[in-house]
Amino acid sequence: NQHVPIMGIPFPKLTMEQSVVLLQEVIDQKEQRLFHVVTGNPEIVMSCQKDAQLRQIVDEAGLVTADGIGIVMVSRVRGGSLPERVTGCDLLFKLLEEGDRKGWSFYFLGADEETSRQAVINIRQQYPGVVIRGRHHGFFTPEDEPRIVQEIADAAPDFLIVALGAPRAEKWIHSHKDKLHAKIAIGVGGSLDIIGG
Ligand code: UDP
Numbered sequence: 001n002q003h004v005p006i007m008g009i010p011f012p013k014l015t016m017e018q019s020v021v022l023l024q025e026v027i028d029q030k031e032q033r034l035f036h037v038v039t040g041n042p043e044i045v046m047s048c049q050k051d052a053q054l055r056q057i058v059d060e061a062g063l064v065t066a067d068g069i070g071i072v073m074v075s076r077v078r079g080g081s082l083p084e085r086v087t088g089c090d091l092l093f094k095l096l097e098e099g100d101r102k103g104w105s106f107y108f109l110g111a112d113e114e115t116s117r118q119a120v121i122n123i124r125q126q127y128p129g130v131v132i133r134g135r136h137h138g139f140f141t142p143e144d145e146p147r148i149v150q151e152i153a154d155a156a157p158d159f160l161i162v163a164l165g166a167p168r169a170e171k172w173i174h175s176h177k178d179k180l181h182a183k184i185a186i187g188v189g190g191s192l193d194i195i196g197g
Pocket of ligand 1: 110111112137138139140163164165166188189190193
């Protein structure tokens with residue numbers, strides 16, 4: 001079996017490298033539907049037990065990664081082990097590295113304005129081959145949303161990186177998935193604070 005179920009969520013047995021290869025394949029496909037990557041941390045797994053909407057979002061996701069050593073350790077007790085942890089933050093760094101070589105495009109949504117601005121400056125400097133199609137801070141009102149969704153759609157990035165906290169990022173991605181025109185969307189928690197803080 002290629003999956004290990006943890007509290008009802010099937011985690012695929014993929015290493016970081018295999019996860020990046022899978023995402024590369026998604027980028028190379030002509031598929032128009034947004035591919036949602038959920039970083040499955042203990043918080044999300046626990047929330048899914050009580051939140052049916054979140055559970056549905058995770059079930060529909062293209063990829064659920066083992067976000068944290070706890071998930072990997074539990075998988076060993078559950079009789080099928082996950083090869084390694086694939087955290088949102090580590091995945092983002094790998095995608096930036098690979099994107100630097102391949103010219104992948106990104107849009108960054110989330111974190112406060114100063115962090116968002118600085119994160120983009122740092123990424124441009126560190127990964128000059130990455131194409132940054134836009135960014136927006138994460139403290140917007142519901143009235144701002146249509147404009148932001150349109151801005152992302154016009155940018156049509158390979159990757160939409162959403163740092164709004166979990167599970168808000170997952171719900172935001174899901175509720176706008178047909179309008180975003182990004183190939184892949186990932187909720188990454190506090191990763192932009194690490195890059196831009
Ligand atoms: N954030 C945001 N808008 C909000 C609330 C939070 O953009 O309304 C950002 C916050 O600045 C931080 C990220 O979302 O960059 C949340 O990080 P946290 O570590 O709390 O996320 P978690 O690890 O819980 O998913």
